[in-house]
Amino acid sequence: MLLSDQTLNITPPPHLIFGVNAIRHLPEQIKLLGRTRALIVTDAGLVRAGLAQKVQAVLSEAKIESLNFEGVQPNPTIDNITAGSACLSGLDLDQIVVVALGGGSSMDTAKGIALHATNGGEVVNLDYRVSLPFPALPIIAIPTTAGTGSEQNSYGVITNPHTQRRFYVGNDSAQPKVAILDPELTIKLPPAATAATGMDVLSHALESLASRNANPYADAINLEVIHKVTHWLPLAYADGTQLEARAQMLLASSMVALAYRSGTGMGLAHAIGHALGGRLNVAHGMALSIVLGDVIRFNLAANALPYARAAWAMGVADPARSAIENAEAAAATVDGLAQVVGMKRPLASLGVTSDVIDLLVTDALEDVVLYNNPIQPTAEQVRAIIVKNC
Ligand SMILES: [Zn+2]
The missing domain is CATH 3.40.50.1970 (Rossmann fold)
Structure with missing residues (x-):
C-alpha cells in the first residue's frame, strides 16, 4: 500500500x-x-x-x-x-x-x-x-x-x-x-523457552514486515529485529549465560512490539499457531516455528519483496537472484534456524491427527489476525500447510 x-x-x-x-x-x-x-x-x-x-x-x-x-x-x-x-x-x-x-x-x-x-x-x-x-x-x-x-x-x-x-x-x-x-x-531462561520465545520474536517481525498494513516505520524496526534474531538466537540458545546474546534478544523482543503496535499486526502463521495452541496446547513459539517457513512460501506468491528484504537482513540474499529466489532463501533460513534451536517437529508428534485438522483449519480461518496477511488463504491452502508439516 x-x-x-x-x-x-x-x-x-x-x-x-x-x-x-x-x-x-x-x-x-x-x-x-x-x-x-x-x-x-x-x-x-x-x-x-x-x-x-x-x-x-x-x-x-x-x-x-x-x-x-x-x-x-x-x-x-x-x-x-x-x-x-x-x-x-x-x-x-x-x-x-x-x-x-x-x-x-x-x-x-x-x-x-x-x-x-x-x-x-x-x-x-x-x-x-x-x-x-x-x-x-x-x-x-x-x-x-x-x-x-x-x-x-x-x-x-x-x-x-x-x-x-x-x-x-x-x-x-x-x-x-x-x-x-x-x-x-x-540468563536463567532454559534453552527450550529461549528458543520458543526467540522464534516468536522472529515471527512477529516477519509477519509484521509482510503485513498488508506494513509501513516504513515498522519496516525499519522489523528488519533490524530479523537481523538480531537470526544472528543472536542460536548463540543465546547454545549458551544462555552469554549476556550480549541475551541483551540483543531482549531488546529485539520489545522493539518488534513497537513495530506491530503501529497497526501491522500478525498474519497466517499466528492464525495457525493460535489454533494449535487453543486445540492442542502446542507452545506458541513451537507452533509458529513449524509453519512459518511454509507460510512464507505461500505468501511470497502475492508479494515476495518483504521477504527478499528479510533475506538481506538475515545475510542470505544474493543480488544476482530474483526477489522470489531471495524470499525462498529467507524461508529456508527460518526453517534452518527452527531446526538448530530444536523447534521443528512433525505436527503429528504434537497431537495433530486427521480428525483435528478440519477444526484447526476452521479456527485459523476465523482468526482476526488473518486480515493482516498479504493474501487470504482458502481452507485447502491452510490445510496444505498443516498437512505438509505433519
Ligand atoms: Zn506471537
Missing part, C-alpha cells in the same frame, strides 16, 4: 529502561508514579530461581514495601486474577503499583489484577470491549523472557476454566507505565 494512502496511529509506548542491572531503577520509577507499595505478580518458578527475591531486595533497600503474589500459571485463569486481586483487599489502592515480573503469563495476569483491584466484579467483565468505570492500578513490567513484547500493550489473554475459552482482559489504562528490560534477568 502507498504510504500516501495510509494513516498511522502510533500511541506512546511505555517508558522503556533497558540495560544490565536496569532493575536498580525500579524504586525511583515507583516513586515517580507517586506510589509507596508494590504488589509483585509472578510465578513459583521465578521465586525458585531467586528473581522475585532479587526484586524484593531492590525494593526493601529503597524502603518500599512489597507483597508477593506468586500464583501465576501458564495460560492464566480467571481464578489467578481474583486470587492476586484479593492480596490487595483492605489496602489503600492509591499507594499500590503492580510489578509484573516474568513472561507473558505474568504480564497478562498483572493487567487483569490491576483492572480487577479497582473495578471489582466478575473478571469476564474486564473484557477489552467493555468500558470500565475505573482505570487500572499503574503497572511496571519487568520481562524475564525475550518473547512476547507484552510489556508494550494493554491486553492480557485469560482462560475461563468454566467455558475452556480464552478472552482478552484489557483497557488503555492497563498498558504498563514503565518497562524495565534487564538482560541479566533472562
Whole structure:
C-alpha cells in the first residue's frame, strides 16, 4: 500500500529502561508514579530461581514495601486474577503499583489484577470491549523472557476454566507505565523457552514486515529485529549465560512490539499457531516455528519483496537472484534456524491427527489476525500447510 494512502496511529509506548542491572531503577520509577507499595505478580518458578527475591531486595533497600503474589500459571485463569486481586483487599489502592515480573503469563495476569483491584466484579467483565468505570492500578513490567513484547500493550489473554475459552482482559489504562528490560534477568531462561520465545520474536517481525498494513516505520524496526534474531538466537540458545546474546534478544523482543503496535499486526502463521495452541496446547513459539517457513512460501506468491528484504537482513540474499529466489532463501533460513534451536517437529508428534485438522483449519480461518496477511488463504491452502508439516 502507498504510504500516501495510509494513516498511522502510533500511541506512546511505555517508558522503556533497558540495560544490565536496569532493575536498580525500579524504586525511583515507583516513586515517580507517586506510589509507596508494590504488589509483585509472578510465578513459583521465578521465586525458585531467586528473581522475585532479587526484586524484593531492590525494593526493601529503597524502603518500599512489597507483597508477593506468586500464583501465576501458564495460560492464566480467571481464578489467578481474583486470587492476586484479593492480596490487595483492605489496602489503600492509591499507594499500590503492580510489578509484573516474568513472561507473558505474568504480564497478562498483572493487567487483569490491576483492572480487577479497582473495578471489582466478575473478571469476564474486564473484557477489552467493555468500558470500565475505573482505570487500572499503574503497572511496571519487568520481562524475564525475550518473547512476547507484552510489556508494550494493554491486553492480557485469560482462560475461563468454566467455558475452556480464552478472552482478552484489557483497557488503555492497563498498558504498563514503565518497562524495565534487564538482560541479566533472562540468563536463567532454559534453552527450550529461549528458543520458543526467540522464534516468536522472529515471527512477529516477519509477519509484521509482510503485513498488508506494513509501513516504513515498522519496516525499519522489523528488519533490524530479523537481523538480531537470526544472528543472536542460536548463540543465546547454545549458551544462555552469554549476556550480549541475551541483551540483543531482549531488546529485539520489545522493539518488534513497537513495530506491530503501529497497526501491522500478525498474519497466517499466528492464525495457525493460535489454533494449535487453543486445540492442542502446542507452545506458541513451537507452533509458529513449524509453519512459518511454509507460510512464507505461500505468501511470497502475492508479494515476495518483504521477504527478499528479510533475506538481506538475515545475510542470505544474493543480488544476482530474483526477489522470489531471495524470499525462498529467507524461508529456508527460518526453517534452518527452527531446526538448530530444536523447534521443528512433525505436527503429528504434537497431537495433530486427521480428525483435528478440519477444526484447526476452521479456527485459523476465523482468526482476526488473518486480515493482516498479504493474501487470504482458502481452507485447502491452510490445510496444505498443516498437512505438509505433519
Ligand atoms: Zn506471537
